[in-house]
Amino acid sequence: MTYNPAAANPLFGNPLRSRQDIEKALRDLFAPLLPYFSEGSARVRVDGAAAHFDRAAADLEGFARPLWGLTPLAAGGGEFEHWALFREGLANGMDPDHPEYWGTVNGIDQRQVELAAIGFTLKVLPHLVWDPQPQGAKDNIAAYLTHARKFDYADNNWKFFRILLDMGLEQCGVPFDETLTEKFLDELDGFYLGDGWYRDGNVRRIDHYIPFAMHFYGLIYARLGKDRKRAEAYRERAALFARDIQHWFDEDGGTLAFGRSLTYRFACGGFWAALAYADLEALPWGVIKGHYMRHLRWWADKPIAHGNGVLSVGFGYPNLFMSENYNSGGSPYWALKAFLPLALPAEHPFWTAEEVEADFDAKPVPLKHPGMVMQHSKGNVVALSSGQQNWQMRAGSEKYAKFVYSSRYGFSVETDERAYNAGCFDGMLALSDDNRHYRVRESNETAQIAENCLFAVWKPWGDVTVETWLVPAGHWHIRVHRITTPRALHTTEGGFAIPRADFNADTCTDETGRALAKGETDVAAILDLGGQRQGRAFRALPNTNLIVAKTIVPQLRGEVAAGTTVLMTAAMALPAGSEAEDALANPPKAPDLEALEALFGREGTDVSAILVPERF
Template identity: 65%
Template sequence: MTYDPAGANPLAGNPLETRADMQRALLGLFDPLLPYFSTGNARVRLDAAAAHFDRSAADLEGFARPLWGLAPFAAGGGHFAHWDRYAEGIANGTDPDHPEYWGTIHGRDQRMVELAALGFALALLPEKLWDPLSPRARDNLVAYLLHVRQFDYAENNWKFFRILVDIALDRLGVAYDRSPTEQYLEELDGFYIADGWYRDGNFRRIDHYIPFAMHFYGLIYSRLVEDEHARRYRERALLFAEDFRHWFAEDGATLPFGRSLTYRFACAGFWSALAFADLEALPWGEIKGLCLRHLRWWADKPMTHRDGVLSIGYGYPNLLMSENYNSGGSPYWAFKAFLPLAVGEEHPFWASPERPVAPLDQTVVQRHPGMVMMPCKGDVVALVSGQENRQMRFGSEKYAKFAYSTRYGFSVESDERAFAGGAFDSMVAFSDDAIHYRVRETNEEARLAGNVLFSRWFPWPDVVVETWLVPSSPWHVRVHRITTSRPLFTAEGGFAIPRRDMEADTLVAARGSAYAMGAEDFSGIRDLASTVPRDGLVQKAPPNTNLIVAKTLVPQLRATLPTGQSILACAVIAIRDTGAVPSLWPSAPAAPDIAELDALAEQSKTVSAIKAPGRLP
């Protein structure tokens, strides 16, 4: 082979232990972009794939997003040799008479997103991006920023984008009407739930946008502005850190959950922002460890193209899992992880010895996102009910599966007309024709009783499913009560594990159980006295459906449900310890009594995520 996909990763071989290591990582990730700057330096076009917005906005995205890392790097004293390119690019991109003009905004627009990075960089580094501009270029830039802020921003984290532009205008001494700024700050407070948790807008989604957007921008604000909002942002971040640390495994992997995962190590952005804001939400050594271990987790992943440019995808290049707003420049929101470069070597973030994460020794209940975090020997598994996203592709897979894992990720389906070949990891799928299928998309009800999740959902109007998720580490138990007016085919999957070439894995399927054993991992599913018999199957999932590895195996149970009421129950396990299989596999937990589960559902509390007022029809 002439191409080592992991070796093309600019993080490969970097120990990522010190400030100098992080500086080198930033420049290593940026340098592959240099050949793609336009002649006038206002645009960076990385590939031919399209997002829903126009090409000039996509080119601005490629230009602006690296500033999330470059600006703190330079503010902390790092030498970056290409500020002249950025100054020229800003001058040309905001000049209506220049061929590389970024385009005039006429309403809600992707340019609003990217100008937040520019506002942040201008606030930190006016000597690099403002002082070199001619008087005419300064006038054009100010006019561009004032023009964009007159339009309404989306009802979610986007509201912070105008606030960051306003901070830049303040730093540059530009006069403007500040009343909309205060209005947006108040509206952002309307997304706050409690205990450090937000929603990203009034929708049933509480995902990585809470740490790498809502808290990230709030912490930046708290360093650059001193007011009551800044104080609240800091107080909320202190609370949030206690919960969010449980989204990370001992090896640095975070929980792949929700949309925009192509931003990759932006998931460390919250820990990075704590350093930038000088806020010790956890002991500094623990914050440092959470941040740097996460970066190290990416160092051996084939996440770039041959030239070292970050790909759209997660563990490897994968357009299938992307959102329609992902262009070639989108992954560079990952540079949010480099905020600690703004603070010096003497800062306690860098001066403190790195501390390992305290491993979970029991389940941790997070009522607001509707998660039960479960320890699994180096992995973290989240049982989930209460979230949804029906606006975006694969919203069901990204938000509504029963379980998500830091090690095994999750899979998206590649064909909605392939019931026989679906992956269905951590889902149950129903079909009335053995071709098309339905899975959980939304919940009519989602509740927590202790550490047991209950949900009621409708794959069709005439089919009701009640689901209980019960932790029993390293297993978890699922119980479904299905009431249907017609017979249905069903398939229920365990976790997806890597599949080797040459059929080297062990696949075992029987009545009532199935498991797969690979080079390092074991995944199994056992039926627990369901009212209909189920046959085991190990599905060789369609390629490029899992976020972390391109080829996977998923153990499944399949059956046909009769008209009326049926109970399906199973125990599911996945572990990175094939030597433990002989003792673990025969010892699956028993199914709870359905009457006891009904009683729990009656005593439970509603998951916060489901109470969002702005649910789409």
């Protein structure tokens, strides 16, 4: 038995250039699920891993999420031979007397999430899933859905789920209280920040849920909703957003690895899909299509599925360390949101346009709302980041509070909070007062942006204050930390995590003031611009990084004394080659701290992400 890349990724070998290729990709992604449909077709359970919600809700998740791709396929005239499965499953799952009943919604409930896909399908394909049902099944479906929508929904992107459900009920002629619909539409508008950006609720969190949820659902409403004034507002916001969010993608289609729910994978390209669905040429069609197709191709060679072809929980490979408490085996199938353009005819300009290559230059791009400064380089986009946090998610500090994130190098999650000496700490500064436990940035007391620089104040302990400035510097970036502490601390600061070669064939340099790692494909370095800390090219624990399972992280390690200490760090990573060697030969100079302080005193403005109270 040998490793089979096709079994580890249903997209493997697909050129992903044409509409036909995208149809094939969807069919290939769905086919491995067929053996896992229950006898009554209402439940899909692909493995035994659990989420925080009950098993019936997890099985509903496995049933409903493929509809995000299959519904557009049928709407665009594509053949799909298993609609009988979904008709039967809908009838049985909402029949309280059937053994595969999904369970009754009696409050905020995961079922509300999954019913959104069913609402979308009822709206678009009533002739396939509603009209053929016997009257008894219609009565059960109507009763189940109208009951579920009466309860409150989580105070974030979830509010769109009631909107989508209501569109389906209206299409099927089922009466409901429309005042609840309007209430949620108004509350969703309250999350809007301006310039196309939302928050995902009243929290310090502006992540991929903005493109693949807030805008994705808004653009579905823009095409299907009846409030045309509101629909136009969604279109205008998405057009603004497209100019910025394109900088979360690199020239190869990789997206910024940042935030929660990254197991949804190519749902990150769902924004480009939704622009097409809404017929919104926010950028030229060839540019939109290029971003969309490149993103799907970026995924095609990564082992994102189990050996049976079922998508795994993970990102670049199966990995429960990075998962959320709400991820069940069916969760990754939100990735099928990316197939929304299949609802469009082949002659739509999205499909007929020639792909336009990405046109990014090296000039930093400041993004005030998420608190980021984007830096493009070959096959990579790096985000310097300050202002976000998430204490609710597993590994929330790693997902939101690092200093830097990347599309090519991802980020790492720590797997042992009591193993300070074995921590990755890529893109982070870790501090320890016992060489066993550690603290990293979790939240910010201040987060500001000025020109292309970021500034934050954070407190790893109540009596320790760290002020951090982040400055782009070509292929490098610079971090300045001013640490004020009443006691001595040990520090470890990490650069980027790069792939580790087999047979320990990497070249590593550990010396005072510098750590360097050269692998088969990439080079990473970290420098102490003050020359005091010891370099360590650390071979990280396996399965910590999101994109590759084994990595090396250049680090700087050393003591800081009681009082005030200033640390200055430069870090970079690039594909191996002459450009990387040139960057190594021309490191940046230490910045003028007084000039940085003056810049923020003169021009510093709060990043939008921090402008809500902390939630515990």
